[in-house]
Amino acid sequence: xxxxxxxxxxxxxxxxxxxxxxxxxxxxxxxxxxxxxxxxxxxxxxxxxxxxxxxxxxxxxxxxxxxxxxxxxxxxxxxxxxxxxxxxxxxxxxxxxxxxxxxxxxxxxxxxxxxxxxxxxxxxxxxxxxxxxxxxxxxxxxxxxxxxxxxxxxxxxxxxxxxxxxxxxxxxxxxxxxxxxxxxxxxxxxxxxxxxxxxxxxxxxxxxxxxxxxxxxxxxxxxxxxxxxxxxxxxxxxxxxxxxxxxxxxxxxxxxxxxxxxxxxxxxxxxxxxxxxxxxxxxxxxxxxxxxxxxxxxxxxxxxxxxxxxxxxxxxxxxxxxxxxxxxxxxxxxxxxxxxxxxxxxxxxxxxxxxxxxxxxxxxxxxxxxxxxxxxxxxxxxxxxxxxxxxxxxxxxxxxxxxxxxxxxxxxxxxxxxxxxxxxxxxxxxxxxxxxxxxxxxxxxxxxxxxxxxxxxxxxxxxxxxxxxxxxxxxxxxxxxxxxxxxxxxxxxxxxx
Ligand code: BES
Ligand code: ZN
Ligand code: ZN
Numbered sequence: 163x164x165x166x167x168x169x170x171x172x173x174x175x176x177x178x179x180x181x182x183x184x185x186x187x188x189x190x191x192x193x194x195x196x197x198x199x200x201x202x203x204x205x206x207x208x209x210x211x212x213x214x215x216x217x218x219x220x221x222x223x224x225x226x227x228x229x230x231x232x233x234x235x236x237x238x239x240x241x242x243x244x245x246x247x248x249x250x251x252x253x254x255x256x257x258x259x260x261x262x263x264x265x266x267x268x269x270x271x272x273x274x275x276x277x278x279x280x281x282x283x284x285x286x287x288x289x290x291x292x293x294x295x296x297x298x299x300x301x302x303x304x305x306x307x308x309x310x311x312x313x314x315x316x317x318x319x320x321x322x323x324x325x326x327x328x329x330x331x332x333x334x335x336x337x338x339x340x341x342x343x344x345x346x347x348x349x350x351x352x353x354x355x356x357x358x359x360x361x362x363x364x365x366x367x368x369x370x371x372x373x374x375x376x377x378x379x380x381x382x383x384x385x386x387x388x389x390x391x392x393x394x395x396x397x398x399x400x401x402x403x404x405x406x407x408x409x410x411x412x413x414x415x416x417x418x419x420x421x422x423x424x425x426x427x428x429x430x431x432x433x434x435x436x437x438x439x440x441x442x443x444x445x446x447x448x449x450x451x452x453x454x455x456x457x458x459x460x461x462x463x464x465x466x467x468x469x470x471x472x473x474x475x476x477x478x479x480x481x482x483x484x485x486x487x488x489x490x491x492x493x494x495x496x497x498x499x500x501x502x503x504x505x506x507x508x509x510x511x512x513x514x515x516x517x518x519x520x521x522x523x524x525x526x527x528x529x530x531x532x533x534x535x536x537x538x539x540x541x542x543x544x545x546x547x548x549x550x551x552x553x554x555x556x557x558x559x560x561x562x563x564x565x566x567x568x569x570x571x572x573x574x575x576x577x578x579x580x581x582x583x584x585x586x587x588x589x590x591x592x593x594x595x596x597x598x599x600x601x602x603x604x605x606x607x608x609x610x611x612x613x614x615x616x617x618x619x620x621x622x623x624x625x626x627x628x629x630x631x632x633x634x635x636x637x638x639x640x641x642x643x644x645x646x647x648x649x650x651x652x653x654x655x656x657x658x659x
Contacts, residue, residue, distance in 0.1 A: 252291025285329025343639025392482025428502030450643025534601025
């Protein structure tokens with residue numbers, strides 16, 4: 163979608179559909195500006211318009227150049243949040259999609275939120291709300307996404323332009339992650355997935371190197387190899403790098419993404435219904451790292467960032483790893499495998515221990531790690547945990563803030579050392595399962611044994627994939643994590659100014 167900014171008056175904006183977000187106060191004051199621009203259609207529709215955002219009102223004005231007007235309420239102006247702006251814009255996107263509006267205008271409301279953020283949120287909501295995954299549809303596809311989006315503003319157009327650009331870049335990166343998650347598993351074997359990552363790097367201007375199975379063996383990624391043993395497809399390990407000359411950090415920020423391209427559970431096989439049937443999304447963490455690399459490269463963020471993506475499927479093959487196997491991991495620690503379905507921590511542990519060789523400033527892993535995270539927090543929020551290394555409280559505060567600003571919200575879980583009791587093995591250093599209680603925490607405690615730097619763990623099992631669409635996400639991959647990580651990195655680079 164092409165996104166531009168215009169200072170032409172709303173009456174003269176030549177678009178198929180003009181989206182006007184309005185506050186309750188504007189509605190109560192009679193919408194006189196709109197009536198002046200578009201005539202009596204506004205007055206006639208006034209009693210149908212809801213100020214709270216629960217509806218989109220479509221009207222066909224007799225005056226002005228826009229073909230249709232879509233009005234969506236934002237609630238009281240003092241209560242308007244970035245998330246409300248995104249949701250309102252996604253309502254307008256649905257209407258635009260249904261009507262196959264090719265050109266859409268958004269009139270920037272004047273709010274106490276600054277112009278940058280308002281424009282960014284509206285563009286994000288519109289682009290994300292327009293997303294549909296149609297790759298496998300052979301029949302009639304109803305509706306079509308807009309091709310051109312014009313952000314209309316009367317003042318602060320420089321700020322609005324900057325925000326609109328950011329919104330487009332970030333939303334497109336989220337759509338990359340959604341596409342990867344929604345892809346059929348047979349189209350994203352580790353090899354095909356890594357080729358897609360290579361292509362993304364070329365297109366967006368970051369470096370990618372792919373390790374094949376031989377190199378993975380040479381590097382001693384034994385956790386990844388153990389999970390891969392039941393598979394017909396070799397694993398890959400992708401290293402993504404964004405290292406601009408003006409980087410404000412010398413030690414990199416590392417992003418690690420769980421890339422299980424399909425999780426059957428292995429020999430500890432999952433049931434199909436409401437479990438294995440969504441496990442093509444078990445690479446959503448990896449997808450969010452790819453999307454984030456795209457976003458920061460396009461934003462030209464002055465930070466040195468490395469992405470690490472271990473990828474494999476998890477299957478019950480003839481040679482599959484079994485409960486009882488003891489694996490000597492990349493770090494040298496030994497793990498007794500007691501459930502082959504706890505495979506994510508096996509491949510992440512190796513990536514995390516490899517990350518140490520970069521002497522990172524901080525490492526963030528993003529993973530669809532545990533069903534327990536969904537039980538604890540539901541499907542609209544991710545669980546976040548951090549280790550006790552210096553600055554842990556600030557780190558947690560920073561990621562929570564990035565979550566609330568970006569709309570990819572996270573909530574913390576505790577990391578008390580008592581939880582380590584649950585992952586003690588009788589014969590090895592650790593076991594890969596921690597029993598019924600606190601499953602998300604014991605998974606994180608397991609990973610903690612493989613890190614020796616400041617670290618944040620984000621368990622996105624809940625919000626990465628939706629059975630039913632909501633807000634600006636359709637059913638399927640949500641691209642959760644891209645906005646969270648991008649915002650976190652933007653904030654970090656601002657701090658280093
Ligand atoms: N990929 C799953 C976790 C998951 C569950 C993601 C639901 C998204 C939605 C992970 O590999 C897994 O199977 N975890 C097990 C761990 C258990 C065996 C300790 C789980 O959560 O049941
Ligand atoms: Zn699993
Ligand atoms: Zn998994």
